[in-house]
Amino acid sequence: MEVIDIVPPILKNNVIVVKVDQLFKWAHANSIWPLSSGLACCAIEMMSCAAARFDLSRFGYEVFRPCPRQADLLIVAGTLTWKMTPPLVRLYEEMPEPKYVIAMGSCAIGGGPFADSYSVVPGIHEVLPVDVYIPGCPPRPEALIDGMLKLREKIMHPERVEEDRKARLMEA
Amino acid sequence: MDILNMMMGQGVVSTLADQLHNLFMLLFDNAVVAGFLMKCVGIGAILGIISVAAIVFTYGERKVCAFMQVRIGPNRVGGRFGLLQPIADMLKLMSKEDIIPQGCDRVVWALGPMLLFVPTALIYAFFPFDNGVALADVNVGIFLMLAISSQAVLPFLISGYASNSKYAFIGGMRTVAQMLSYEAPMVFSLLGVVMLSGSMRMSDIVNAQSEQLWFILMQPIAFVVFVISATAETNRVPFDLVEGEAEIVAGPFAEYSGMRWALFFLAEYANLLSVSILTTVFFLGGWNGPFLPGVVWFGLKVLAMVFVFMWFRWTFPRTRIDQMLAFSWKILLPLALVNVLFTGVGIYARQWM
DSSP, rough: OOHHHSSSSSGTTOOOOOOOOHHHHHHHHOOBBBBOOSSSSSHHHHHHSSSSSTTTGTTTTTOOBBSGGGEEEEEESSOOOOOTTHHHHHHHHHSOOSEEEEEEHHHHHHOGGGGGOBBBBGGGGGGGGOOOESSSSSHHHHHHHHHHHHHHHHHHHHHHHHHHHHHHHHHO | HHHHHHHHHOHHHHHHHHHHHHHHHHHOOOOHHHHHHHHHHHHHHHHHHHHHHHHHHHHHHHHHHHTTOOOOOOOSSTTTTTTTTTHHHHHHHSSSSOOOTTSSSSSHHHHHHHHHHHHHHHHHOOOOOOTTSSSSTTHHHHHHHHHHHGGGGGHHHHHHHHTTTTTHHHHHHHHHHHHHHHHHHHHHHHHHHHHHHHOOOOOHHHHHHHHOHHHHHHHHHHHHHHHHHHHHTTOOTTOGGGGGGHHTTTTTGOOHHHHHHHHHHHHHHHHHHHHHHHHHHHOOTTTTOSOOOHHHHHHHHHHHHHHHHHHHHHHHHOOOHHHHHIIIIIIIHHHHHHHHHHHHHHHHHHHOO
16 A cells, blocks of 8 residues: 555645655755766866856756765766776765766767777776766757756656666667 | 734734743743743744755855856746755755765764854854844843854864865865954954944844944944955855865865765854844844834845845855955954044044034
């Protein structure tokens, strides 16, 4: 029996019943504070995303924290070189759970134009667990906002993502 | 009409308090118990004000920031105006992982944010919210307020020291330098107010302003000095050197995650509210005003001051640490001293007129 069934019918319209788990999921999904870190030119798009024209703050995601201890989301915006990998992974490890990673731009997804280079990481999934990939070189600010909303959906409904993945596996 | 007269005459809050006191007397029939319960209600009310203010101000700050930068601000979470945004933030901070860094001084580290909240909340006891509405309207109110609020330096230092992090330690030491050097001009600017009103009791200062002019008109220099040093005392931009993110990551807060950091945040907004209340009490005439009940006037003035502080935050760039200290010692302190001198001369001259 669900909790909602216990609520008397007269109160059904006036009482909101949620599970604690769902409440926290809602909170996590609606208050994603990114770490203010940028690696290359995608970071410029990330900044313009928070500025007046695109205004990331509408969704409550504009609180860029300088310190990984208070951040929830690592936006890998730009080319990741092997030289830069240890500091970036350390930043990720310093963040408290639950934490998320967005790979922004071609370089972060698969090395981009530098995919064959000896010094560039061919996709950050080699070193970090990625939640959302945003294609583009660089992606427009709308694309980043869309990526963050996808992440929001993923946090709110993790089962949908799993179904999606299974369906795609079946097709392939 | 009766109710209106009552509200105008005695004030809404004190009438309510009297009713509650009568109720407690009826229930327990003991003046000591009723007095004790009234104090408990007062303390609860003050803690309630602080927590509600922290939630409202986080939302307000984001909206004011958006307004200053021609943006919209939160408008998705919880209806058209994004009213549930601070709730989501708070719930998220509560459910984040609690990281205790290796090598930190565990007990002191955990005590830091809690200790910071004590002086911050304690000074609310002296604030006159309305005529006769103060938890402890002591005759050395300003003196006690300054003494207690200067204790807020220590928690910053110990949390910076106990974090075992270079940035946190530098941040902690900066806090000490900044808050101590801005205490001096703040005290001297208040001296002019005390000289004019002839009392250190906060309600006397407000009453003096209803008899004379508001002190913002009689002490404009003191007002400017006080507002600037209050901005520095609350560690807000342009003086947020304590957590200057371009230089020292997040200062003393660098190692705190989740709810521990939220306590620092709470203390910051409680400080913002308390300096706004102080400005209102000392310079803007406290609860005085026509037509509306006193507590409403008080609230309006306080909110206006909060807006001014937020305005500062989103219009000025951050200063450098040496510029900031030089500004305090070389400009604000002499200015406050000159103000004291001229106030004294003025009072002396008026006696002979």
